[in-house]
Amino acid sequence: MSLLEVSGVSVSFDGFKAINNLSFQIGDAEMRAVIGPNGAGKTTFMDIITGKTRPDEGRVIWGEKSKSLLSMSEAQIAREGIGRKFQKPTVFEDQTVHANLLMALKNERGPLSVLFWKPKPDDLARVEALASEIALSDQLARKAGELSHGQKQWLEIGMLLAQDPKLLLVDEPAAGMTPSEREHTTSILVEAAKTRAVVVVEHDMEFIRRLNCRVTVLHEGSVLAEGSLDHVTSDPRVIDVYLGR
Amino acid sequence: MRTWATALLCLLAGLTEASAQDTPIQDILQEHREIILESSRRTIEPAIQAMASSGLPQAQTVLEAWQDKNIWVRTSDGLFFRADPAEGRSYTLTDFDTGAEAGTADKDDLEQIKPNSGIRGLLGTALVQFQLMDPNPANRRSALLSLERRPDPEALVPLRGSLEGEADPAILARKERLVRLLTAAFDPDEPARIEAIRGLEGDTGVDVRATLNPILTTRLQVFEGGIAAEANVARQLRPGSEAFPVAAAYDLLVADGLVPARLDNDTVKSALAANIVDGAVAGIPVADLDTQEARARAYAALVEAGTVQPGITEIEIDDELARFSFAEVYVEPSAAVTDAARDTLRSISTRVGIAQAIDLGLDALSLASIYFLAAIGLAITFGVMGVINMAHGELIMMGAYTGYVTQQLIPNHTASILVAIPLAFAVTFAAGVLLERLVIRHLYNRPLETVLATFGISIALQQLAKNIFGTQARPLTAPSWLDGAWSINDIVSISYIRIAIFVLALMFLALFLFIMKRTRFGLETRAVTQNRRMAGSMGINPDRVNMLTFGLGSGIAGIAGVAIGLYAKVTSELGADYIVQSFMTVVVGGVGNIWGTLFGATMIGFLQKGIEWANPSNTLAAQTYMIIFIIIFIQFRPRGIIALKGRAAGD
Amino acid sequence: MRTSFFARNPSVPIFLVLLAAFTIGVTILGEAYGTGDISTSFTKTLGKTLCLCLIAVALDLVWGYTGILSLGHFAFFGLGGYMIGMWLMYERTRAIVERSLANAPIPPTPQEIVDGIGTQIFGVVGSNEFPVVWAFADSLFLQLLMVVAVPGLLALVFGWLAFRSRVTGVYLSILTQAMTLALALYLFQNDSGLRGNNGLSGLQNLPGLGSVPQSKVSIWFLWASAAALGLGYLLAAWIVSGKFGSVMRGIRDDEARVRFLGYSVEGYKLFVFTLTAMIAGIAGALYYPQAGIVNPAEIAPIASIYLVVWVAIGGRGRLYGAVIGATFVSLVSSWFTGGQAPDIPLGVYTIKWVDWWLIVLGLSFVGVTLFAPKGIGGLVDLWTGRRAPDRHGADLGPDQGSFREREAGE
Structure with a gap:
């Protein structure tokens, strides 16, 4: 029983096929790395799952009730339990770390309930807990814009976790991080994958090796290979794609 | 008839040998002397007609002089001359027939013919036929232009006559078109007229529509009983329909004096106001008269007392209306003509x-x-x-x-x-x-x-x-x-x-x-x-x-x-x-x-x-x-x- | 972490105290209840300025906090004025008609009175019948309801159409401008039912209070305007201080991110847009009785543009900035264009401020945008030492994304 099932999805921009008959599935509490050269369609793949891009054909089925995600808006999909971290860290720089986490906290999302919402002790405790998980306990009162690059990445991961999603889509979480920061990021993700599905898109093979999970290789918009890292890196087609040009 | 004969004779005479004692112009003038001197728009027509149709070359000069208020009558012998001021109070006279000077006369001996503007208009129309055949093309064009602007039934015959001698092809085309339009608009010969109207089909010119639309002018007419058989009906109107409300129908009858007027609010109010006695009308206090029902009651009481005339009720209005028929009737009496005009206009409107x-x-x-x-x-x-x-x-x-x-x-x-x-x-x-x-x-x-x-x-x-x-x-x-x-x-x-x-x-x-x-x-x-x-x-x-x-x-x-x-x-x-x-x-x-x-x-x-x-x-x-x-x-x-x-x- | 609302928003109590002090001061110096140092007409100007402050606060909510540059909020302001104007004009005309018909020998029927009012009001546009939109003109309660309902409904419909199709940024600004232009052009017609370019007039006379002098009425309106501004400011501060405010600023800075957090951005935008339209309606309903006349020219796009200018000069993204901008620019503008500023003779040419003020305003606006995007309110930061995060030149508006810094690897 899979959590997310993508089957036969294609999308093209002005004749260019960004995704070509792609199929993919992932179960509950599974970690998956997605790799592929530039232009392989990794970001577009995430765009399709999160509702930002509508595919020309194919199906995207979600959860136990097998809902189709294709007719939902981005916000609805997010409320269904799919969280996404962008390639570039996107946190609300004008607001405090605390406010950022509070906004992401899983709660009612409607305008009226948000307007009259007051944080309960539980909520505050959850924010504290998340902050310590992402090593930002000391920074709660600071503006997010003042954080270092790596701290912003963590804050964004923290916001993802605050949403309590069933599926986490993480786009290049380790980009621009120092080695020690990477290590911490790895442990956050591995911890998260114990209770939910995590899809990590990454270039850095070292980072993926440390995640120690199944790997899906994308090439020209479709799945080229799938399996353990050692398995796929020994696949001649994968070597061809990565080194052959 | 005699005029024609005389004119023809004179023309022949003028062509063969223009002798001094032949004075055809003076004859025509003398013949219509009474009405010329009377100078009234209502009666002058025959004189102008006779002059215009005389066929004499001098006729144009006479008409022009007339229009310019330059015809004078010598009181001593009643002859007509052109007179130009000379020395002192004397005028130089010019004979119309010969165009030669005919001596002078004192102002006291002369009486000026002063045509009013109506007559001058008629003279202008009569002159058109001469201008239409004027040797100068510019004059012909301006005559055509004035006819195009103010189409004139009288101009139809001379215009047709002028077609033959026309040398300029552009002017000829204009004349022919104008003939068609004038025929469609005015020709008393109905088949010719219908033919002309039908001939205009598909022509999108503004002048065509300006010619045809007046043919379809209607007016609202009231008939006692049924619609008269001779009326060229555009459409019958039933009172109470959307286009013709009962009120409008009744008002039309009132305007024609066929039925008594309805009671409107103002009439009732002034009647009530005129009959206030001790702060009450027919026993109803004035202060209570701020609803239509109270006013109606008060008025009814006044009617009963015989103080005011009863108003006409709704049912009576219907009865009255039933006695009459209403129709939009074409001003043009001939149904064949209006039908042709309608058909032609319809074909034109598609194209338009x-x-x-x-x-x-x-x-x-x-x-x-x-x-x-x-x-x-x-x-x-x-x-x-x-x-x-x-x-x-x-x-x-x-x-x-x-x-x-x-x-x-x-x-x-x-x-x-x-x-x-x-x-x-x-x-x-x-x-x-x-x-x-x-x-x-x-x-x-x-x-x-x-x-x-x-x-x-x-x-x-x-x-x-x-x-x-x-x-x-x-x-x-x-x-x-x-x-x-x-x-x-x-x-x-x-x-x-x-x-x-x-x-x-x-x-x-x-x-x-x-x-x-x-x-x-x-x-x-x-x-x-x-x-x-x-x-x-x-x-x-x-x-x-x-x-x-x-x-x-x-x-x-x-x-x-x-x-x-x-x-x-x-x-x-x-x-x-x-x-x-x-x-x-x-x-x-x-x-x-x-x-x-x-x-x-x-x-x-x-x-x-x-x-x-x-x-x-x-x-x-x-x-x-x-x-x-x-x-x-x-x-x-x-x-x-x-x-x-x-x-x-x-x- | 959690403290009282006022402690978290120190500007609110300060503002409310200043507003109260201002209102009391004007009352003491005014003609009706005080020394008479402030003339009635200037009291009206001050009262109107308070209304402008209120709509500036509304625009700040929608632009400074949510990032929707609306160039059409004066449409809602004008509509609010029209709604209250209909009642004022109807009732006042009714008094006049009743007085004139009282002398008639036969008392008028209710229908005759209504017809009389119709002739009085619409005679100027060649009609004497009440259009449907005047159906509730005889009810103060219903017209007051329409003061918020009509602008709110227009904003709801327009906003729903615009936000639903994800029109953002400059496109949206132009659409809002088109909306206010369309409304103004519609109202300019004689058959719009609101007296075409004549507008509604005589609004300064309160029905039933003909004996009260304008000096008193003007003070009453000043009080009402101050109360509305105080409440509006409080409401706005409350909204922006909570999580809702967080989401609003989030939408301003990166609406895609907010969407991926599961908030329906469109719903929030629509909520803010509609709410601010209602606030604008209330501000207009208080403004036009003080101005005395409301006509379609008030709704012309340029009015909304000036509103944006005020907020920008005052400092957007902070509520007191909007108030400072509206007060400062509108009062200074009326001082210059009112012919009170002394001309500057330059020998060959005399600078007449009536002619040159707009040029100065336009250029100073360019200057503020270029060199002081925080506006006058930015001065407060210098004083309190508040420091914004380094944005590397990015602005507050919704840009291609948030204020992302360039990544090392990109």
């Missing part, structure tokens, strides 16, 4: 409809080319730089004022326009580059800030123009060869200025395509549009490209200003009047594509004309509806007609 649609299309096209010119600069800057220039309208205004100033310096309109176009381009190009360097350059990546800053500039420039040129409109006159319009027929016509603007718009489309597709600058611009950083790293200077692009967009705005100024007055608000439409054009068309702008302009131009056509009385409402339409249009194509997709869309 088509022609009007073409005309509307041409109008819309020229409006579209103006919007295109106004919007193209905006689209360039928006598409290439992502910058909305709110001062774009003021650049248009600047171009128009440049044209105006040029015209003050160079009086020749052709030369000044030829100078003004490049000058306007240069001025606004410089203004645009200045604007880009000083303001916009600092605001890239902050599009909304650009909107604000350019607002500020727009406000300042508009006020500056007001300070320099004042608030009154300044004329920008087109060269005379652009005056007038190219008329295809009476309906389809387009002014040369609009054609010129259309051509200008096409030229700019071509120029723009050439610059973008065929020049180094265009290549660089496209590169910067697609990926600014990449272009920068390939040795293209994006700053320079932006500056020149902005300059180009502004320069085109300046030329658009000259074009718009040519047919609209130049004011400081000229640009502001076009800016919203320009924005709409860009929004509807989509950003970053010249074809999008073209489609957008075409759509908005046609839409605006279409709405104006559907609701001609209200151009303000047209704009409202158009904006509402655009807001709805955005629902379906949020990024315009031609939208960029995928990564290039930048979202």
